[in-house]
Amino acid sequence: MSYVQTDYTTLGGRVTCTQCSAKSKRSQERCRNPAIKGKTKCKHHGGRSTGCKTPEGKARQIAANTKHGRETRAIREERSAKLAELYELEKEMRNMGMVEGSWVSRKPPNR
16 A cells, blocks of 8 residues: 655645545546645646536526536437337337348337
């Protein structure tokens, strides 16, 4: 078990600060920069961020509910509705005998 240094002494021993607690995805090593005073992250990893201040901004952040920055709740619901519609169309086409083979849109119903 290795010792993790959390305090830095800089300016010839006159200033003591904490280490940024951000971790790299690739190397799994901690950031070596000093954290901003009163925070746990350095300026490069969001230590200067204050977040949303206004009620409108906070509501917008909650409503977005982003995942990896590309998907929102609305986009997922829209995709789900389109896939359900596609499944219903495929089911009707199979009943008419227009389509054979494996199911494309969703799992086939239990037979």
